[in-house]
Amino acid sequence: MTASSSFFHRLSSRALFALPALLIVLHVVSTTALAQQTTPVIGARVSLEPWSDPLEALGTLRADESVTLSATVTDTVVEVNFRDGQVVEAGRLLVRLQDDEQQAQLRAAQAQRDERRATVNRLAQLQTRNLAPRADVEDAQARLRQVEADIQGLEARLADYRILAPFGGVMGFRNVSVGALVSPGTELVTLDKLDIMKLDFTLPELALGQVAPGLPLTAVSGAFPDTTFAGEIATIGARVDPVSRSVTVRAALENSDHRLRPGMLMRVVVERAPRETLVMPESALIPQGQRQFVLVLDESDQYRVERRQVVIGARRKGEVEVLEGLEAGELVVAHGTERVRDGQSTRLLGIIDDDTSIPELLSRGRDAAEANG
Structure with a gap:
């Protein structure tokens, strides 16, 4: 074998050994190029x-219960038992008026009742021994019933001198001070129940067939733009406005933190036809x-x-x-x-x-x- 043929033989042998590695490199390159393409x-x-299919509207908030407390008699304020914005329970005494005269009349009537009750008992015992006519016993019982009725009337009038919270809620600003003379109709303070809020809004007449009590909704206030308040339709108005062709709808919103207030404007989205x-x-x-x-x-x-x-x-x-x-x-x-x-x-x-x-x-x-x- 000549020197040149030996050189080419060695070269061919090396090429054969390098071929698998070359094929692997080409495969990797081609795969990478394909992935890049x-x-x-x-x-x-x-x-x-x-x-759901949203239906938008604007609504106004109302308190679940709201009242302006006022006097029903004319007299002087002797006690104010609340602070502005205070949360009170139902039955709490808020304002007391001067009632000394009425208390004295009540004590006199109670004393008279005790006297007539004793008379009835004495005559009843005598009548059982046939020592008193039955008519005297009946007259004494009638006089006792009369004084008891007078006491009930005095107690009812005394209640007008004590203004109690008709339900639990949040007090407004008080407009009266101790010593002030008030008369029937004088506004003393507002009381609002805010745990649940009523949201009133109007919908087109055409939407009547698509809404019903219990339908969920969401509401957003400009005062809390990042908070969505959830609720549901409570009542649908019984009448359609013949001018605007709209119906009033009332929804109920949870408001345990009392952030929502009566009179606020809310943007409402009714979730029609909820489904998966x-x-x-x-x-x-x-x-x-x-x-x-x-x-x-x-x-x-x-x-x-x-x-x-x-x-x-x-x-x-x-x-x-x-x-x-x-x-x-x-x-x-x-x-x-x-x-x-x-x-x-x-x-x-x-x-x-x-x-x-x-x-x-x-x-x-x-x-x-x-x-x-």
Whole structure:
């Protein structure tokens, strides 16, 4: 064997040994290039969620119970037993008027009752021994009943000198002081029961068939824009306004912390036709004339795309109701629909949910691409 043929033989042997390594390198390079060429997309799960058709209105709050306390007799205030804004229980004494004269009359009537009761007892004992006529006993009993009726009348009049809380609630500003002379109709203080609030609002006549007592709603006040108050319809008005063609609706809102106050304006959203339905991001829709399509990702086949027609229902902010064409748990393209076609494999950057948005996933994808050079 010549020197030249020996050289080529050694070279061929080395090439044969290096060929598998070269093939591995080429495979890695081609796989990397293919991955880089695969279109990146962001997916979203089709989920079963609560849904309703919102109906918006403006309403005004009222206290569950509200009263302006006033005097029913003319006399002087001798006791004020509350503070502005104080929470009081039902039956608490709030204001007492001068009642010394009425108390004296009551004591006199009670003494007379005791005297006539003793007379009735004495005559009854005599009558049992046939020592007193029956008519005298009956007359004494009638006089006793009369004085007892007088006592009841005095006690009722005395109640007018004590103003009690008719229900538990929050006191308003007091408009009277000790020593003031008040007369019937004089406004002393307001009392509001705020644990439950009444929310009155109007709806169009056409909505009558879509609302009913017990229907849930939410309300937001300008005073607390970040807080949503939940409630439900309590009563629907019995009449429709013939001018505005609207009906008044009253809802009940929980207000245990007393943040809501009577007279506040509330923006109301009535949750009509509550139901469980399939929901997906509105960005996944591909409109084509009167029809709607989505791109479904096959998770078992390199996220291959399947173009599928769907039937949609109502929409809300960023989401759409799916009536036909999809099942719960399926993965659809929520971002990147314009860059992929039916049957094409894709590269999934991530899945959006309540804690992850499309901008966050796009940012992660850019960071990963820069890190890989």
